[in-house]
Amino acid sequence: MTDAIENRLAALERRLQVVEDREAIIKLKATYVNYNDGGWKGPTHCFPDEVAELFTEDGIWDGRPDTGYAEGREQIRQLFRDFQIMPFIVHYVTNPLIEIDGDNASGHWHAIVTANMPDGSARWILGLYKETYARTPGGWKFKTLRFEAAANCAYDGGWGKPVTA
Secondary structure, X not given: OOHHHHHHHHHHHHHHHHHHHHHHHHHHHHHHHHHHOEOOOXXXXXXXXXXXXXXXXXXXXXXXXXXXXXXOHHXXXXXXXXXXXXXXXXXXXXXXXXXXXXXXXXXXXXXEEEXXXXXXXXXXXXXXXXXXXXXXXXXXXXXXXXXXXXXEEEHHHOOOOOOOO
């Protein structure tokens, strides 16, 4: 085999690896939201142990200032147990921008979240997920997951209308 062919094959393998890594991260995100959504046929956030395992040992979940902060799998597990008081939630995540850099990656997602809160109110929550990932022996994991809310509004008011008390 010539050097030119070997170089082309090596480049093709690198490109394929990036595609496979990106698809694995998309699946990681889909798994995360599916573990949390619920309220129509069962409780929400009913997989706190599984959610915690989607993170590295020292992973960070950051929803400050509105939703909380957890560092490490044990705190993440407890946070998601606490979220089980929500009667209904669905996450819609779109527009993934994922950059792969060897065994690390970063991601940016838009999100629309519909939720019924423990006080009986319904909310629209819109924002951005900004994430970092690490390749581990168990596959890609969240290193950091940060949600930055752009809007957190009463359902009745909609996200484009002023919210009244």
